[in-house]
Amino acid sequence: MSEPILELVGLSKTYPGGLKALDNVDLTIRKGEIFALLGPNGAGKTTLIGAVCGIVRPSDGTMRAFGHDMATDWRAARARIGLVPQELSTDMFEPVSRAVAYSRGLFGLAPDPARIEEILRSLSLWDKRDTRIMALSGGMKRRVLIAKALAHEPDLLFLDEPTAGVDVELRKDMWRQIGAMRERGVTVILTTHYIEEAEEMADRVGIINGGKLLMVDDKAAMMKRLGRTEAHISLAQPLTELPASIAHFPVELEEAGTSLCYRGGDGTGKGKGEVADLTKALIAAEVDYTGIEVRESTLEDIFVSLLGEGEGAA
Numbered sequence: 001m002s003e004p005i006l007e008l009v010g011l012s013k014t015y016p017g018g019l020k021a022l023d024n025v026d027l028t029i030r031k032g033e034i035f036a037l038l039g040p041n042g043a044g045k046t047t048l049i050g051a052v053c054g055i056v057r058p059s060d061g062t063m064r065a066f067g068h069d070m071a072t073d074w075r076a077a078r079a080r081i082g083l084v085p086q087e088l089s090t091d092m093f094e095p096v097s098r099a100v101a102y103s104r105g106l107f108g109l110a111p112d113p114a115r116i117e118e119i120l121r122s123l124s125l126w127d128k129r130d131t132r133i134m135a136l137s138g139g140m141k142r143r144v145l146i147a148k149a150l151a152h153e154p155d156l157l158f159l160d161e162p163t164a165g166v167d168v169e170l171r172k173d174m175w176r177q178i179g180a181m182r183e184r185g186v187t188v189i190l191t192t193h194y195i196e197e198a199e200e201m202a203d204r205v206g207i208i209n210g211g212k213l214l215m216v217d218d219k220a221a222m223m224k225r226l227g228r229t230e231a232h233i234s235l236a237q238p239l240t241e242l243p244a245s246i247a248h249f250p251v252e253l254e255e256a257g258t259s260l261c262y263r264g265g266d267g268t269g270k271g272k273g274e275v276a277d278l279t280k281a282l283i284a285a286e287v288d289y290t291g292i293e294v295r296e297s298t299l300e301d302i303f304v305s306l307l308g309e310g311e312g313a314a
C-alpha cells in the first residue's frame with residue numbers, strides 16, 4: 001500500500017456559536033488515490049477541507065500532511081496542497097493566464113510560463129488565456145479554478161463540490177480532468193453530494209454526516225458489504241405461506257400474498273444468481289408467476305440507510 005500523505009486524528013471543530021461541524025474525525029489518505037467525501041448539506045465537508053487548507057482553525061485533533069505536523073510546520077505542508085473552492089471570489093477582472101500565474105506566485109514559486117501554458121492547454125483554456133475571467137461561461141470559470149489550484153503543482157488537490165450545479169456534459173468533462181490529474185500522480189480529495197460522482201470517480205468513499213465520518217471504505221468493498229439485490233416476483237395466484245422448498249431463500253410474502261419479495265445478495269451480483277435459482281425453485285414447486293422486477297441497490301441506497309443509522313445512534 002502506498003504511503004499516507006494526509007493523516008487526520010481526532011479532528012474536531014466547534015464554531016463559536018457552539019455548532020460541532022467536525023466531531024472526532026480520523027482519516028488517512030494515501031498517495032495516488034481519489035477519495036470522495038460524500039455527505040448532505042451541512043455535513044461538515046467544507047469545514048474539513050478548510051481545516052486542512054488552513055482556512056478553518058480546528059478545535060481539537062492533529063493533522064499531518066506529507067509528514068509535516070500542520071500545527072508546527074504548516075507552511076511546508078500547505079505548499080503541496082491545492083484547493084479548488086466552490087466559487088471564484090477574486091480575479092474577475094484579470095485575464096485567465098495572469099490569474100493562474102499569480103496563484104503560482106502566491107506560493108513563492110518562480111514564474112514558469114511553460115508550466116502555465118501546459119496547465120491551460122490541459123484544461124482547454126489556452127484559447128481563453130487573454131479573456132477576462134468575468135467574460136467566461138460558468139463552466140470555463142470552474143476550469144480556471146482548477147488551473148489556479150494546479151498552478152503551484154500540488155501533490156494533493158482538494159475539490160469542493162467540483163460539479164455542483166453544472167450540466168451533465170461538463171460534469172463528465174470534470175471527471176475526465178480529475179482522472180487526468182491522478183494520471184499525473186496527484187492525490188485527489190473531492191467532496192460531493194452526488195452519489196453518482198463518488199461511484200464514478202472514487203477509489204474510496206467516506207460518508208460524513210453531522211460532522212461524523214460514519215464510514216470509510218473502498219468503493220467496491222462498500223458495495224459488497226452493503227449492496228443488496230431486491231426482486232419482486234408477482235405471483236399468478238396468492239399464497240398463504242411459503243412453500244418449504246423456497247423457505248431457505250431470503251424471501252417474504254407481501255401484498256396479501258400476491259408478491260414474493262427477495263432481499264439478499266451482497267452487491268457483487270451474487271443476488272441475481274440467487275434470484276435465478278429462486279425462480280427455478282418456484283417452477284419446481286409449481287408456483288406460477290407473471291413478472292419479476294430485479295433491482296441492485298446503488299450507493300445512494302447505502303447512503304440513505306447509513307444516514308438512518310447515524311440518526312438512530314445520535
Ligand SMILES: Nc1ncnc2c1ncn2[C@@H]1O[C@H](COP(=O)(O)OP(=O)(O)OP(=O)(O)O)[C@@H](O)[C@H]1O
Nearest residue numbers: 015017019021039040041042043044045046047048
Ligand atoms: N463560519 C461558521 N460559523 C458557524 N457555523 C458554521 C460556519 N461555517 C459552517 N458552519 C456550520 O457548520 C456546519 C458544517 O458546514 P460545512 O460548510 O462544513 O458543511 P458542508 O458539508 O460543506 O455543506 P455543503 O454541502 O452545504 O457545502 C453547518 O451546519 C454550517 O452551518
